[in-house]
Amino acid sequence: xxxxxxxxxxxxxxxxxxxxxxxxxxxxxxxxxxxxxxxxxxxxxxxxxxxxxxxxxxxxxxxxxxxxxxxxxxxxxxxxxxxxxxxxxxxxxxxxxxxxxxxxxxxxxxxxxxxxxxxxxxxxxxxxxxxxxxxxxxxxxxxxxxxxxxxxxxxxxxxxxxxxxxxxxxxxxxxxxxxxxxxxxxxxxxxxxxxxxxxxxxxxxxxxxxxxxxxxxxxxxxxxxxxxxxxxxxxxxxxxxxxxxxxxxxxxxxxxxxxxxxxxxxxxxxxxxxxxxxxxxxxxxxxxxxxxxxxxxxxxxxxxxxxxxxxxxxxxxxxxxxxxxxxxxxxxxxxxxxxxxx
Amino acid sequence: xxxxxxxxxxxxxxxxxxxxxxxxxxxxxxxxxxxxxxxxxxxxxxxxxxxxxxxxxxxxxxxxxxxxxxxxxxxxxxxxxxxxxxxxxxxxxxxxxxxxxxxxxxxxxxxxxxxxxxxxxxxxxxxxxxxxxxxxxxxxxxxxxxxxxxxxxxxxxxxxxxxxxxxxxxxxxxxxxxxxxxxxxxxxxxxxxxxxxxxxxxxxxxxxxxxxxxxxxxxxxxxxxxxxxxxxxxxxxxxxxxxxxxxxxxxxxxxxxxxxxxxxxxxxxxxxxxxxxxxxxxxxxxxxxxxxxxxxxxxxxxxxxxxxxxxxxxxxxxxxxxxxxxxxxxxxxxxxxxxxxx
Numbered sequence: 001x002x003x004x005x006x007x008x009x010x011x012x013x014x015x016x017x018x019x020x021x022x023x024x025x026x027x028x029x030x031x032x033x034x035x036x037x038x039x040x041x042x043x044x045x046x047x048x049x050x051x052x053x054x055x056x057x058x059x060x061x062x063x064x065x066x067x068x069x070x071x072x073x074x075x076x077x078x079x080x081x082x083x084x085x086x087x088x089x090x091x092x093x094x095x096x097x098x099x100x101x102x103x104x105x106x107x108x109x110x111x112x113x114x115x116x117x118x119x120x121x122x123x124x125x126x127x128x129x130x131x132x133x134x135x136x137x138x139x140x141x142x143x144x145x146x147x148x149x150x151x152x153x154x155x156x157x158x159x160x161x162x163x164x165x166x167x168x169x170x171x172x173x174x175x176x177x178x179x180x181x182x183x184x185x186x187x188x189x190x191x192x193x194x195x196x197x198x199x200x201x202x203x204x205x206x207x208x209x210x211x212x213x214x215x216x217x218x219x220x221x222x223x224x225x226x227x228x229x230x231x232x233x234x235x236x237x238x239x240x241x242x243x244x245x246x247x248x249x250x251x252x253x254x255x256x257x258x259x260x261x262x263x264x265x266x267x268x269x270x271x272x273x274x275x276x277x278x279x280x281x282x283x284x285x286x287x288x289x290x291x292x293x294x295x296x297x298x299x300x301x302x303x304x305x306x307x308x309x310x311x312x313x314x315x316x317x318x319x320x321x322x323x324x325x326x327x328x329x330x331x332x333x334x335x336x337x338x339x340x341x342x
Numbered sequence: 343x344x345x346x347x348x349x350x351x352x353x354x355x356x357x358x359x360x361x362x363x364x365x366x367x368x369x370x371x372x373x374x375x376x377x378x379x380x381x382x383x384x385x386x387x388x389x390x391x392x393x394x395x396x397x398x399x400x401x402x403x404x405x406x407x408x409x410x411x412x413x414x415x416x417x418x419x420x421x422x423x424x425x426x427x428x429x430x431x432x433x434x435x436x437x438x439x440x441x442x443x444x445x446x447x448x449x450x451x452x453x454x455x456x457x458x459x460x461x462x463x464x465x466x467x468x469x470x471x472x473x474x475x476x477x478x479x480x481x482x483x484x485x486x487x488x489x490x491x492x493x494x495x496x497x498x499x500x501x502x503x504x505x506x507x508x509x510x511x512x513x514x515x516x517x518x519x520x521x522x523x524x525x526x527x528x529x530x531x532x533x534x535x536x537x538x539x540x541x542x543x544x545x546x547x548x549x550x551x552x553x554x555x556x557x558x559x560x561x562x563x564x565x566x567x568x569x570x571x572x573x574x575x576x577x578x579x580x581x582x583x584x585x586x587x588x589x590x591x592x593x594x595x596x597x598x599x600x601x602x603x604x605x606x607x608x609x610x611x612x613x614x615x616x617x618x619x620x621x622x623x624x625x626x627x628x629x630x631x632x633x634x635x636x637x638x639x640x641x642x643x644x645x646x647x648x649x650x651x652x653x654x655x656x657x658x659x660x661x662x663x664x665x666x667x668x669x670x671x672x673x674x675x676x677x678x679x680x681x682x683x684x
Contacts, residue, residue: 094575095599103599103623105575233436233447248616257437257445257629263620270616274590274609281445281629287599287620 002341003117004322005055009047010330012058012323020113020121025072028125030064030082034145035116036313037325037337038086039175040266045326048268057114058322060086061148063141066129067119075126081136082129083299084122085291086110086149091127101127101292116322118341130295133303142310142338143302146180150336151298151309152291153264154180154241158188160262160285161237165189170226170234171211172251173241174202176312176336177264179209181239183309186210187301190237194229196222196250202335205311219246226254234259240286241265248272257281264289313338344683345459346664347397351389352672354400354665362455362463367414370467372406372424376487377458378655379667379679380428381517382608387668390610399456400664402428403490405483408471409461417468423478424471425641426464427633428452428491433469443469443634458664460683472637475645484652484680485644488522492678493640493651494633495606496522496583500530502604502627503579507531512568512576513553514593515583516544518654518678519606521551523581525649528552532579536571538564538592544677547653561588568596576601582628583607590614599623606631655680 003017020029041058043049066080076082089096089104096104108123122128136144143151154177163169163185171178171185174197185193186209194213195206203214215225227234234256240247243265251261252272263286277284301307315334317325318341325337345359362371383400385391408422418424431438431446438446450465464470478486485493496519505511505527513520513527516539527535528551536555537548545556557567569576576598582589585607593603594614605628619626643649657676659667660683667679 094573098600100600100623231436243616243620245616258440258442267616267620272614272616272619274585274587274612274614277614277626278585278605278609278629281442282627284619284626285624287623 001118002319003114004058004319006044006051006058007055008051009045012045012326014320014322017117020119022068022070023121024123025070026124026126027070028073028076028122028129029067030062030120030122031067032062032064032115032118032120032341034063034141034341035059035339036061036145037116037322037329037339038149039177041326042330043268045330057117059114059116060110061145061150062115062120063145063148064120069125073125076129076131081132081134083132083144083147083295084128084130085152085295087288087291088123088128089292090124091292096127099293100290102288102290116319116339118319128292130299132299140302142313143308144299145338146309146312147295147298147302149291150176150312151180152294153177153289155184155294155298156289156291157181157239157241157262157264157286158184160260161239162260163188163190163237166191167236168192168194168230169237169239170194170196170254171239171241172196172247172254173265174199174206175241178239178241179205179312180309181241182206182211183209183307185237185239187307194226194235219250222250223253230256236260237262243267243270245270252277252280252282255280255282259283260285262286312336316340343460344661345456346400346661348386348393348400349397350393351387354387354668356662356664359459362461364410364412365463366465367412368466368468369412370415370418370464370471371409372404372462372464373409374404374406374457374460374462374683376405376483376683377401377681378403378487379458379664379671379681380491381519383668384672385610387672399459401456401458402452403487403492404457404462405487405490406462411467415467418471418473423474423476425474425486425489425637426470426472427494427637429630429633430465430470431634432466433634438469441635442632444630444632458661458681460661470634472641474641482644484655485650486641487680488651488654489637489640489644491633492518492654493522494636495519495631497526497636497640498631498633499523499581499583499604499606499628500526502602503581504602505530505532505579508533509578510534510536510572511579511581512536512538512596513581513583514538514589514596515607516541516548517583520581520583521547521654522651523583524548524553525551525651527579527581529643529649536568536577561592564592565595572598578602579604585609585612587612594619594622594624597622597624601625602627604628654678658682
């Protein structure tokens with residue numbers, strides 16, 4: 001089968017790889033019908049995260065059809081159309097049951113499996129995979145694929161930020177996750193949603209997803225603009241979807257005392273000053289999103305065409321063109337790249 | 343009148359000071375019947391926080407009797423017995439109404455007023471002072487005084503940590519706030535409370551307040567002990583009541599994914615690593631406690647003798663002996679010092 005391997009920063013190749021096989025009785029093998037490139041895949045692409053020494057399999061987002069299942073798998077069967085989270089989880093341990101499947105005691109990061117491929121082994125299939133109501137029409141595939149990580153992560157950010165009725169929500173980061181955080185905040189009933197973005201095309205998407213205001217300024221000026229829009233108090237809820245020192249400080253400072261910061265940008269070289277955080281009086285919550293918890297609801301919303309998160313994909317390429325997809329995202333020519341596998 | 347002034351680290355004197363007068367129509371003047379020394383007063387005492395150049399008035403905890411009120415004060419009158427928070431607040435602004443009176447848009451830190459004195463001016467009296475049901479008997483005074491900060495702060499820590507039924511709560515810090523965090527967690531219905539303490543007398547008080555387990559280890563060993571007691575997962579809720587790098591890391595690491603850290607130790611030279619925090623998946627919330635929000639409930643619990651937080655005072659001195667009180671707390675000969683004023 002064909003699959004994507006990163007050999008060095010900037011060096012992504014689609015290669016012939018061995019077909020995955022059932023290893024544990026809890027595994028399933030799926031035929032991946034669509035996968036995509038994540039903003040987090042750009043960290044190693046840019047040399048900011050180490051790679052496995054002999055090349056690293058890439059990808060952790062996927063939608064597909066079950067091919068075979070291990071002996072103990074009971075909830076899915078060959079032929080089922082499924083979506084799963086970027087973290088495989090048993091969905092039964094105490095942490096999963098508390099809604100933190102991304103920190104399951106048996107968690108397997110799907111990035112270590114590599115789903116930018118024609119087939120993938122899904123560990124803990126019963127806990128990880130969620131069936132769609134049937135075979136999706138082609139136009140639903142991008143949105144269902146988005147549920148696997150980028151939508152689920154934006155959703156979690158909005159929940160962690162306690163977005164909801166009567167709330168003003170600020171969103172730091174206009175990448176795919178930030179944009180889908182806007183969609184989530186809107187779905188959760190937020191009254192006002194302020195997108196922080198300086199790119200016209202992303203501003204347009206932000207407004208389509210429900211942003212009521214746009215702030216183009218960053219840093220202190222951006223914080224001042226948010227304060228200006230909120231009677232000097234700051235947002236009730238702030239979604240942080242970048243993961244840098246500047247974006248975290250911007251998110252914390254843009255939030256009112258007693259407000260909530262939901263942060264989902266994977267932190268890179270971030271150090272939070274305890275004194276400032278103490279006197280900010282904000283709630284801070286985030287980390288890897290427990291996407292599995294939201295999949296049934298998100299799949300249904302997509303199936304019912306209530307939400308269309310798939311529009312964040314602004315470039316579709318074949319798996320064999322993955323290298324160009326990474327390049328386009330790295331150069332910000334694309335927000336999010338979908339990879340077809342046929 | 344007599345009042346306490348810190349002139350330099352280690353140099354605390356009780357002096358003759360001018361009687362406070364009404365400045366704003368929202369002020370009240372109270373005769374302080376009891377005040378105390380706070381753990382946070384030790385930071386400048388130890389030279390770790392700057393002092394005002396010509397000596398700094400000290401104290402922010404108080405119980406007393408209203409002497410006079412400004413023209414616009416309506417909720418308290420001369421003769422009323424009152425307790426107030428260590429932060430004066432209007433209790434009407436949007437932040438106060440959301441339950442964060444310690445970050446009121448008109449907040450006045452009582453430490454800038456100085457309540458280690460026979461009389462004190464209380465700004466925003468209507469929003470700040472809460473009447474007791476009547477003149478308290480002498481044995482209730484220490485507990486009512488504790489409500490002013492140390493109890494209210496421990497209470498907030500337990501609420502920020504979402505202590506409650508079915509929860510295992512770990513408490514980092516065995517000072518007065520940590521001990522009263524235990525009392526609060528117990529009142530809030532926590533199932534199991536693990537006190538981290540290596541002092542026999544404080545362990546005894548911890549157990550009296552509701553601790554079910556004691557962990558003597560600190561740092562990594564302390565975290566390992568908490569994990570050992572919680573099936574490898576960590577506490578659901580952790581109260582942090584110290585404010586150092588070690589205590590914050592201990593609190594975050596002792597908490598399970600999805601759990602809650604309530605931190606109330608004023609942060610000193612604390613820097614939190616973003617990457618570790620991200621993958622901890624904890625909720626982090628804290629800061630200066632909105633004691634005013636809890637005062638009516640706390641006063642009633644004390645009045646009804648349901649809780650006895652006043653036992654944290656293990657040394658009572660006269661205001662004129664404040665210097666000895668600071669010394670005793672600095673040398674850890676006393677947990678918390680009450681100062682009488684007559």
